[in-house]
Amino acid sequence: MNGKMHSETGAFSSDGMRAEILNPFVHKLELDNTYDKIKTAIFTVILLPFRVVVICYLIVTAWFLACIGLYGLSEDDLRRKPMTGWRRALKPLICFIGKMSYLAGGMAITIRGQQASRKEAPILVVAPHSSFLDSCIVYATKMSSVIVRKESMDNYVGKLINYTQPVYVWRDDPNSRQNTIKEIIERATSKEDWPQVLIFPEGTCTNRSCLITFKPGGFYPGVPVQPVIIRYPNARDTVTWTWEGPGALKLLWLTLTQVHSSCEIEFLPVYYPNEEERRDPKLYASNVRNVMAEALGVPVLDYTYDDCKLAARAKQLGIPGANAVREISELRSQLGLEQSQRELQLALPLSARWLAPHEFARALAVPLDAAAQRLFDIFVQRSSGMVYFPDYLLCACFLSLQHAPLAELLSYAFKLYEDGSGDGLSARAFAELTSRCLALSRDVALSALGVDLAGRGYITYDEFISYAQKKAELSFIFTCDTSHHKPKAQ
Known part of the structure; x- marks a missing residue:
C-alpha cells in the first residue's frame, strides 16, 4: 500500500511562485497490492479486536475519571474559574491513560522539546492539523483548553472535552467569532491559573504538505505563544483525514491494523511578538506560521478554510x-x-x-x-x-x-x-x-x-x-x- 500523500492540482505560495507541493485538501490511500491486502485482512482478525477492546476500556476509564472530576460543576462554573485541588490533580492520570490508549492502538507518541509554562506562553499554536488523531496533543500538553463547538459536546466524549475547560464556540450565536476572540483574550491575559489555550489556527485538516493560512483569532491577545508541530513519520500514512480522501472509519481501521505507528510532537521555542505584531494579529499569525513551516520543512500556501x-x-x-x-x-x-x-x-x-x-x-x-x-x-x-x-x-x-x-x-x-x-x-x-x-x-x-x-x-x-x-x-x-x-x- 502506498502511504505517501498524493495530490492532483498545483498551488501558489504567498510570493506567487509555484510550490513544489500540491492540493493540501486531497489524500489518497488504497491497498494496492496483494501482500498489503492479505496482511491487513489477517491483522483485522487477530489484532484489531484486541486493540479495540483495550482502547475502549481505557477511554471508558478516562471518561469515568472525568465524570468524577466534573461532579458538582456546571458549565458556568467551568467557564468562571480554573479547576483547583483534587479535581486538577486528576489531570495527569487522565493524560497518562489517554496516551496509553494511543499506545494500545499501536501508536507511540514521542515528545521533543519542552512545553513552556502558562506564564511564559498562555497560548499553544498547533499545526499542521491533519487528523482526528491530533487529539493526542491534549494529553501531551497536560489537558490544555481546546476551542470546541458547543454542539459537539453533546456526546460520549463531551465529558473528556469539558474537563479541559474549553473555550466554547456557539454556532447559533451571530456574534460567535467576536465572543470567542473575547474569551481567548480573557483567558490569555487572566491572572488566574487557567490551563493554556490550545488552538489549531489552520481551522481545517490538510495533508501536511504545507501550512495554509492561519486564522488570527488566537493571536488577538498579543501575548507570547508557543508553536507546537505534529508529525506522523510513518511509511504508510493511514491518519490523514481531508475533504477528499478516506473517511474516518477507514482510516481508523487501517491505522489499528498497522503493526506500529508513531506520532512526533515537538515544542518549539516560545515566540515573543514585537509591537507591530501585537497591533496586527494577521501579521503575527503569518510570522508564526513561517517559523513553523521552516521547522517542518514545508511551504506556506495562502489557502483558507473558505x-x-x-x-x-x-x-x-x-x-x-x-x-x-x-x-x-x-x-x-x-x-x-x-x-x-x-x-x-x-x-x-x-x-x-x-x-x-x-x-x-x-x-x-x-x-x-x-x-x-x-x-x-x-x-x-x-x-x-x-x-x-x-x-x-x-x-x-x-x-x-x-x-x-x-x-x-x-x-x-x-x-x-x-x-x-x-x-x-x-x-x-x-x-x-x-x-x-x-x-x-x-x-x-x-x-x-x-x-x-x-x-x-x-x-x-x-x-x-x-x-x-x-x-x-x-x-x-x-x-x-x-x-x-x-x-x-x-
Whole structure:
C-alpha cells in the first residue's frame, strides 16, 4: 500500500511562485497490492479486536475519571474559574491513560522539546492539523483548553472535552467569532491559573504538505505563544483525514491494523511578538506560521478554510476542475481574467470546442505564458492532449458567480453546451451539463426531459427552470448557499 500523500492540482505560495507541493485538501490511500491486502485482512482478525477492546476500556476509564472530576460543576462554573485541588490533580492520570490508549492502538507518541509554562506562553499554536488523531496533543500538553463547538459536546466524549475547560464556540450565536476572540483574550491575559489555550489556527485538516493560512483569532491577545508541530513519520500514512480522501472509519481501521505507528510532537521555542505584531494579529499569525513551516520543512500556501469549502462545493456539484478551484482563481487573477470576468462574455456557442495550448490562450486573449499553460494543464484531457473549452468556461463561471444562485450559472451553462442552434439542449448535452454543474443522476435528467411533450428532442433553460421549481429536491438551485442542499449523487 502506498502511504505517501498524493495530490492532483498545483498551488501558489504567498510570493506567487509555484510550490513544489500540491492540493493540501486531497489524500489518497488504497491497498494496492496483494501482500498489503492479505496482511491487513489477517491483522483485522487477530489484532484489531484486541486493540479495540483495550482502547475502549481505557477511554471508558478516562471518561469515568472525568465524570468524577466534573461532579458538582456546571458549565458556568467551568467557564468562571480554573479547576483547583483534587479535581486538577486528576489531570495527569487522565493524560497518562489517554496516551496509553494511543499506545494500545499501536501508536507511540514521542515528545521533543519542552512545553513552556502558562506564564511564559498562555497560548499553544498547533499545526499542521491533519487528523482526528491530533487529539493526542491534549494529553501531551497536560489537558490544555481546546476551542470546541458547543454542539459537539453533546456526546460520549463531551465529558473528556469539558474537563479541559474549553473555550466554547456557539454556532447559533451571530456574534460567535467576536465572543470567542473575547474569551481567548480573557483567558490569555487572566491572572488566574487557567490551563493554556490550545488552538489549531489552520481551522481545517490538510495533508501536511504545507501550512495554509492561519486564522488570527488566537493571536488577538498579543501575548507570547508557543508553536507546537505534529508529525506522523510513518511509511504508510493511514491518519490523514481531508475533504477528499478516506473517511474516518477507514482510516481508523487501517491505522489499528498497522503493526506500529508513531506520532512526533515537538515544542518549539516560545515566540515573543514585537509591537507591530501585537497591533496586527494577521501579521503575527503569518510570522508564526513561517517559523513553523521552516521547522517542518514545508511551504506556506495562502489557502483558507473558505477555499476548502468552495472546493468541496465545486466537487459536490461536479464542476470541472473542482479540486483546483483555488489555483484556477489565482491563475485567472494573474492573467487579468478575474476582474474582467471575460469568461461570462465568452459563454457562447463555440464552433471549435477542443483546443490546443495556443488556441486556448488565443480564445482567452492572453499570452501563452506559464500561468496560461498551467491553466491549460489543469483541464487537459490526457487522451487527446487538448482542453474541452466549455469545461473550463463552466468552472470560470462558477467562480465568478459563486455567491449567486445556481440558476444563474445554469443560464450560462445552457449556452455553453448547446449545439449552436439556439433551440436548447439535446438529451446527451443536457445529461452532460447536469452532471457537470448540478451532479444530477441520469434518471433525474431524463425525468426533466419529460417536459418535452412534443418529442422535439431538446429542452430549453426556461423549461428546465419551470420543472425544477416544482421539485423540492431541486430547490437548492434557487438559493445562494447550497451547503444544506446536497445534490443527488450519480
